[in-house]
Amino acid sequence: MASRRPLRLLHTSDVHLGAYDTRTSDGVRRGELEDGFRRVIDLAIAERADVLLIAGDFFDNARVFEETLHFAADEIARFGCATVIGPGNHDHVGPGSVYDRVDLVERAPNLRILRTPDGERIAFPDLDLEVWGSSHTERRTNYQPFEGAPGRGEAAWQVGIGHGHFIGPNALLHHSFHIRADQLAATGLDYVALGHWERMTIVEAGEGVVAAYSGAPDALSGNREGHGGHVLVIDLCEDGSVRLEAVPVGEGPRILHADLPFLPAM
Numbered sequence: 001m002a003s004r005r006p007l008r009l010l011h012t013s014d015v016h017l018g019a020y021d022t023r024t025s026d027g028v029r030r031g032e033l034e035d036g037f038r039r040v041i042d043l044a045i046a047e048r049a050d051v052l053l054i055a056g057d058f059f060d061n062a063r064v065f066e067e068t069l070h071f072a073a074d075e076i077a078r079f080g081c082a083t084v085i086g087p088g089n090h091d092h093v094g095p096g097s098v099y100d101r102v103d104l105v106e107r108a109p110n111l112r113i114l115r116t117p118d119g120e121r122i123a124f125p126d127l128d129l130e131v132w133g134s135s136h137t138e139r140r141t142n143y144q145p146f147e148g149a150p151g152r153g154e155a156a157w158q159v160g161i162g163h164g165h166f167i168g169p170n171a172l173l174h175h176s177f178h179i180r181a182d183q184l185a186a187t188g189l190d191y192v193a194l195g196h197w198e199r200m201t202i203v204e205a206g207e208g209v210v211a212a213y214s215g216a217p218d219a220l221s222g223n224r225e226g227h228g229g230h231v232l233v234i235d236l237c238e239d240g241s242v243r244l245e246a247v248p249v250g251e252g253p254r255i256l257h258a259d260l261p262f263l264p265a266m
């Protein structure tokens with residue numbers, strides 16, 4: 001295959017902005033969540049990412065403070081480069097969507113939101129990139145983000161976004177929003193940015209498809225094992241290879257691809 005334009009992606013998910021937007025809260029955790037996302041944007045700029053991928057649960061619910069929506073859009077505008085949100089179960093599209101309250105794209109013209117329940121492909125011709133993803137609606141039982149995914153499009157780089165539980169072929173089906181390993185393999189995509197899990201991990205998609213959860217920048221569960229979360233920096237290299245590195249949102253070491261947690265498709 002001819003050499004491709006190298007691209008750098010930055011992947012985050014499960015930011016849950018607004019989770020503490022209550023009039024009775026003292027605002028400490030609210031401020032920490034905002035600091036976490038501000039730091040994600042700082043990293044996207046410092047790492048010179050071409051694209052920011054936000055793999056769902058960006059907002060915690062549809063009743064977050066309006067100033068939280070403005071904060072989010074202004075931070076994305078500060079990054080300034082292509083940004084794609086793939087909505088999750090907490091920030092679904094359709095009736096009652098948090099994305100219908102404020103025109104985020106008007107405040108951040110570099111932002112695109114995947115709003116089509118059956119999936120849509122967004123093209124970035126300047127980057128030779130297409131991003132595909134479907135959206136949570138709260139209307140469908142047994143929603144599977146990659147069911148019926150169309151496979152590769154025309155641009156050299158093909159990326160997906162999905163929000164749900166990765167499961168192998170022999171997994172017990174006790175979760176919602178299944179993302180099956182064989183569905184990921186069938187997409188043929190170069191990279192799939194996953195969300196819904198707080199913990200960062202590469203998952204075994206097979207067939208040369210690299211898929212990973214970035215984990216949350218600031219885990220709501222508090223299960224941070226003494227350190228904060230990470231973002232994933234993904235290098236789409238000229239020879240077609242895909243290289244990951246985890247960068248801490250707070251203190252801590254960077255983690256190279258070979259040392260990242262890996263979940264086999266069992």
Ligand SMILES: [Mn+2]
Pocket residue numbers: 056057088089090163195196197
């Ligand atoms: Mn979720």
